[in-house]
Amino acid sequence: MKYKEIIDQMTLEEKASLMSGKDFWQSQDIPRLNIPNLFLSDGPHGLRKQAVAADHLGLNESLPATCFPTAATLANSWNEDLGEQIGQALGEEALSQKVNVLLGPGINIKRNPLCGRNFEYFSEDPYLAGKLSSSMIRGIQSQGVSACVKHFSVNNQEMNRMTIDTIVDERTLREIYLTAFEMAVKEGQVKSLMSSYNKLNGFYTNENLHLMQDILRIDWNYDGCVITDWGGSNDRVEGLRAGNELEMPTTGGETDRDIVLAIKEGKIEESILDEAVNRLLTLTYDTNKALSDRDVTVDIEQHHKLAQTAAEESIVLLKNEGDILPLKENTSVAVIGDFADVPRYQGAGSSIVNPTKLDSFLDLIPSSSLNYVGYARGFKRYGGTSNALIRKACQLAKKADKVILFIGLDEYSEVEGLDRPNMKLPQNQIDLLHELSQVNKNIIIVLSSGSAVEMPWINKASGVLHAYLSGQAGAGAILNVITGQVNPSGKLAESYPFQYEDVSSRSNFPGMENSVEYREGLFVGYRYYDTSNTPVLFPFGYGLSYTQFKYEDLKLSQTSVSFTLSNTGLVKGSEISQLYIKGPSDQIFRPSKELKGFSKNHLEPGQSINITIPLDDKAFRYFNVKTQTWEIESGSYTIMIGSSSADIQLLDKIEITGTDAPSPYKKENLPSYFNGKVANVGDAEYEELLIEPRPDTLWNRKKALGYNDTIAQCQYAKSWVARLSFRLIIFAHWFLKCIGQRATANLIIMSVYHMPFRGIARMTGGIFSLPMIDGLLMVVNGHFFKGFNHFFKEKKKLKKAHK
Structure with missing residues (x-):
């Protein structure tokens, strides 16, 4: 072992302490031995370092950083060199903000168009995802910091993501869902890897010996660090046995004590802990050397230009009837659509970036070669009909030769923790397009979304430019493509079916309760459409x-x-x-x-x-x-x-x-x-195909609820208190949506409804312990007074332990 001399000086308790976070974003340090900590930060397409009020859901603003196009966008560039340049820029910004580990890129396969996090992932194809992610990883790590490829693995839905059991045959697992990770390890030489929340064939991925040992450590010879997704640790000792180095965030020392006790009782060898400590120290010392050796000042303007170049290479021209594009000089244009004013440029959740600057199409078009006649909002961004907005838009459209119409999905439609209910655009946008087409036939649509949408309305437009989620400089890229300053070269990294009913996984997505079955096997995306002769739109x-x-x-x-x-x-x-x-x-x-x-x-x-x-x-x-x-x-x-x-x-x-x-x-x-x-x-x-029986896909409604059951399962609980609490959660979600508070409504689903009981302990930084959760479970399972008594007794113990 590289750091055996240092490890030999540590107490068992010190070694165990390194296996869990110090707080929400930092790993533990040991000042006595001059062992520094790691600072980890979200950053698939831009750094999200939170100086204060840390959270994992993107609620609190982070320090300004360049917001590059999301992975779903960048994938359309098919440009490995560009991916490496963006990775290098991300690495520079990590250095400048003293971040050791950048939590990205995300390379899960787009199994189904409705996955709420598809905007963070590259492609439906593992080879393309593997090549582009490897180039980005090389760029990030060229600066001495570490990338952290995620989420390993088969994390292809957000519904019940912390408990769902993904049932997939071995060949499909290897060829479709692990190939990109294999390339990230072998070609990208990634230094750290994030395990996913879900189970794989009955075992949580973080504890899955076949995945973590047979495949990752032995087949791929991976010697880097494995880090849990935040709150993704189930059994800490089993995770350590499988080869997990770092559990995040902190659990206030609770799981450190689990490791110490397991070693003292002979349940796990101390040598396994020593190997994990050695790998973590390698990551810690290597990345801290880069942070101490270099004092980097980021050229904000240069990175903004790189973000625009990336957007220009990633925009896809889907339709160009009668060569309506590029627009000639002095063409009179009306700009319509809320996204022209307030751009839709990134997804929501843990990847939210606070951009260094943000270009708006409305701000840029007056200085272009076009004859700009005006702007109309056209529709309400978050839904709802407005005939007045449509009338104003149509009046403006009559005054111009061409209409540039900005439409797409809003920020709350594509978000971590929630899957989309359908592939449709909001009806108010489609209604607007229909009315505009009655007064002006020369409509150019600029579409903004991070994943595939149905387009039954496409015959209403002469041109369709798909900008995806093009980052902080996307507006300039769109304008350059529209005016012909840039020739579009992006190509789709995912198929666009005519309708959701054409998707191979439609009958098995999402897994609603206990498990999700990948019955389509290898036939994901174009592999299915081309083999089954199912026609697609694009x-x-x-x-x-x-x-x-x-x-x-x-x-x-x-x-x-x-x-x-x-x-x-x-x-x-x-x-x-x-x-x-x-x-x-x-x-x-x-x-x-x-x-x-x-x-x-x-x-x-x-x-x-x-x-x-x-x-x-x-x-x-x-x-x-x-x-x-x-x-x-x-x-x-x-x-x-x-x-x-x-x-x-x-x-x-x-x-x-x-x-x-x-x-x-x-x-x-x-x-x-x-x-x-x-x-x-x-x-x-x-x-x-599986070569084994399938597990039950539904929850057992008669058993007592446990650590890995979700708050949603309280609807079947024995306790009337639990059932009432469930109904109150559902009512709060419905009410908040009704009054337009979709962000808060989404948060309830993300952080409460789908949360397993153990997550209450794992995600609260040591405020709750698992023994306290035992008390809550007693209440949920019908032992009201006994449960509350146990809960408060354990709370006092925890307080005493923290002192």
């Missing part, structure tokens, strides 16, 4: 340009694919070329194509370049559940080069010699998976 990898590109001269080798790309249009532009591969046989079910490489290149008009995309170790592999390892089929693989998953330009085949492992499947027992039509897989077929 395919994965889609995006228009103001120029045209030509693909030709495909050449294959065992290690790479090359071809010629030409800009055949009249303006300079960038093209994202995508490499897809199809497997060779029908003995191993696979999607009809899978992304295995990509390249983004800038070309002048008339320019041609030769592009080579390597065939790496992930190009041909699949995970064999019989041999429990990665294998390669022998046979003829189809190699495809396309401008999207649905627009394949070049195609050829190559013979690959594989490992000739035995087939793990009985084809006749898995018909849905072999034809890709997995939207309604039956119980027996799913259990065949």
Whole structure:
């Protein structure tokens, strides 16, 4: 061990104390041995260091920092170099604010469009997510601080996220949900990793030996730190056994005492604790050296410009009927929509950034080349009909040649802790669009959202520009694309179905109670749509340009694919070329194509370049559940080069010699998976895929409630006090929504309704202990007086212990 000499000087209690936080954002220090603490801060797309009144939900304002485009936005750039530049800027800002560990990026797969946190994640595709996150990690860690990739793993819904049991077969787990993490570890060399709240196949991820030991530590040879999500520790000793170094936030020493007692009683070896301390000290000393060696002053303007460049590369042109874009000089335009004035530029929750500055489209357009005739709000931001706003907008639209209409999802629709109820835009925005189309046919929509939405209204617009959540400098990027100063080059990192009913996981999302079943298996996003021949509105990898590109001269080798790309249009532009591969046989079910490489290149008009995309170790592999390892089929693989998953330009085949492992499947027992039509897989077929029986998906309504049951389950409690409390929570949520207090209403669901009882102890910094929670549970389970007596008795003990 690197720090054995220091560890040998520590008492057992000191070693245990390092395993839990000192407060909400800091790890413990040991002044006696000159061991400093770590400061951890949220920061997937910008630093959120809270100087005072710390919280995990983004309620209290943080120190100013650059708000870059969110991961969902940046993913549309398909630009690894850009990701590394943003990572470097994030690392610089972390250094300047004395932050050791930046809690990001988030790389969970977009299994379903309704996941409330999709705006924080890169893609529905693990390869793209892995490449972009690895580049960002390298950038962050180039400054000496640590990235912390999250949430490990299969955290793909917000509903009941702290207790839900994710049921997923081993092959799907490895190929879809762990590949990006594997790349972050191996290619990004990430120094820390955050475990997720949920269970995986019956065990909390933080305690899951198969996930944390067999896969992370042994298969991937990961020697960095594992940090819990805030309040995500269930059994601290079991978490330590699985290889967790740091529980956050503090529990006031309660779980430190659990570790000490477990070692003294022989339940866990002290050597396991020593190894964890050694890994934590490595992270602590390495990052503190960077903080002490460098005094960084952030160039705010330079970072703002980088944020704008990122937004420009990430904007996706979805529709350009009659070449309505770019707008010519002196075109008269009416700007309509609340988001033009107050931009929708980031999501809500723990990733909220307090921007150093914030550009507004309304502030920028008067100095542009356009003839700006005025602005109308058009709709109420948070819903509700206003005929007066619509009338004013229509009157303004009549005065202009073109209408630039800003619409999208509001801040409370995409938020940590809550999933979206549907894929629709607010009805008041659609009503506005309908009325505007009656008075002006030349409508250009600027769409702002962090995830996919249905667009049955798209025929009302001639142009659609998807800005996603483009950060503090997004307004300037939008204006530059609209006026042609920038040629849009973004391409979708997720598919856009016509309707939610077309989504493969629709019948199994979200898991409402005990578990969520990933019955669709490998067939997520384009893997499902393309294999099952389900038409989509916009395919994965889609995006228009103001120029045209030509693909030709495909050449294959065992290690790479090359071809010629030409800009055949009249303006300079960038093209994202995508490499897809199809497997060779029908003995191993696979999607009809899978992304295995990509390249983004800038070309002048008339320019041609030769592009080579390597065939790496992930190009041909699949995970064999019989041999429990990665294998390669022998046979003829189809190699495809396309401008999207649905627009394949070049195609050829190559013979690959594989490992000739035995087939793990009985084809006749898995018909849905072999034809890709997995939207309604039956119980027996799913259990065949799992190779084990399914657990019960529903809560046991008759058992007494325990630590890992949620406040929501009080509706079934024996105690009338608990049932009444549940109804009061529901009423408060309904009432707050009715009076327009959606933020507070959302908070009730996030921090109360879905909270497990143990979370009351784990998230309150030692104010409540688990023995106190025992008292609350007695009350909930029908022992009113006994429970309150126990609660207050334990409260006195806790007070005494703190003294």
